[in-house]
Amino acid sequence: MEPVLMTSGPYAGRHVLVLQPEPDEHEVFPFLRLPAEIRNMIYSLVLERPGHKLYIYGKNSGVINTLWLRDDGAPRVQQHYSSSLMRVNKQINVESIPYLFSRHTFDFSDSTMMQKFLEHIGPERIQSLVAVHVQKQFRTTMRKAYQLLSPAVSLSELKLFSSLYHPYYNTAFLWPNALLPLVQAWCTEGGRSREDVMSIISMPGAVRGFCDQHGSFCNKQLTVCVQKECAYDEFYKELREEIFKSMDLVEAKKQAIKSGTPVKTRAGRKTKAIDYSGMCGDEDEN
Template sequence: MTHGPYAGLHVLVLQPEPDEHEKFPFLDLPAEIRNMIYSLVLERPGYHIRLSGKHSGTIQTFWYNPKGRYIPRDQIYSTSLMRVNKQISVESTPYLFSRHTFEFTDSTMMQRFLEYLGPERTKSLVSVVVNQQYAISIRQAYDLLSVATSLTKLEITTSYWYPYGAHILLEWPSVLLPVFHSLCSAGRSRDEVFDMITIKGAVRGSCPEHGTFRIDLDKDCKNEIKAYENFRKKLRDDIDQEIDKAEAKKEAIKRGSPVKTRAGRKTKAVDYSGMED
């Protein structure tokens, strides 16, 4: 031993040969020791996990280090420990889902993965990147993501396609509203939620000096920066307006005030939550 109270002493480690049918009592270990094992097996700080495979029906994972270099499977520890039983799955989930960035090829892949994951494990997601948006899945995908109340980063690329490639503009306020509602209800401020969202490729146009606007914001192009700032300001105003409408409607229901239905008719809003059968 070179450190600690036993420095200078030698250690003899005996590893008895286990019986053929003997099982290691992993769950009998103290929680602190189990957490250390989860961390050693599952954590790769700064790593991205890219998910694809929506067409094959099998979710495929690819690991990338902080520099963006692909890591071969034989150099990544297996996550099979998480599938041993329900208790281990629950205990180990945060060490995988809250320590890495999950990158989805598109909104359909995110929808399918979050449906597979379920709301309890989705809550542990902290950093999410979505590279492409599809009309057939985008609203459901971000609605499923809204339960991720630990989220601190959401990076989106705005190429938005209907089937067969018809390009249209995206109504981001309505798409992101469930995420805003959920995170604000969990105690986040609107500023905090808005600041964690990056939308790449949000502005389209060109600059006489720098050419066509790119997906990645050109920090040297004042025209692109101004266009992006204007986009962000309008997006924030639209989201604030939608949240204010929803909160006003909720307050009206609490007071029992008349509110408009979807058909435009006024009706008496009644709160039945306190009534008994």
């Protein structure tokens, strides 16, 4: 290394030797040797943003952008944030996942971005999600997006918004079909009751109507209105009945096939389950 001539400061005119020491391979900080409690404190300090939600947005190009927003609706706050710690190795990734995915609300601009994001992070990370908001719904992606959310059996809040000026605003008739796989998974794999699953799902903006005193139901700020509450109660009642009816039909078909009872297919033909038990033993006897 060659000396450097200082041009300013107390050492101006002098030649100095600048050393940039690098740690030896055997002197790397033993992070995984720290007690689990200390590692968890570090994960929390690096990955948690109390009072903020993670907004996921992008364009049709497939680029996924993220932005931290305050939960109280205040203007966007730009903060330096890095999740590189999660990519150090597999053990650190597994240990740190809850501090990002279980500590924040994930707010998606639309169902398409939700589908792309869930496909990107995979089922293991989806399991850690506890709160999800979706602003707009596209009929082309909403069913697939909510089907991908099925592993999130610990989810405690699923808030589905609809935009008044969106071309696919009237999606009420699509909800039973879109949510059926999700509700089925949470009931069977998550061990939840049907009513418990439906209680965590809310749909602000899903019902259109008008009150002479309060105005349009579509106003997200409108919270106290008897007519709006009645309209939403009726909407949720019909939604539950439609989903539960579909679940009962699916369960009935499974039981019928299991018992060998003929079941009508989509084409109208009847099929019957075949019992293969004992066939291996028949060959031995011959």
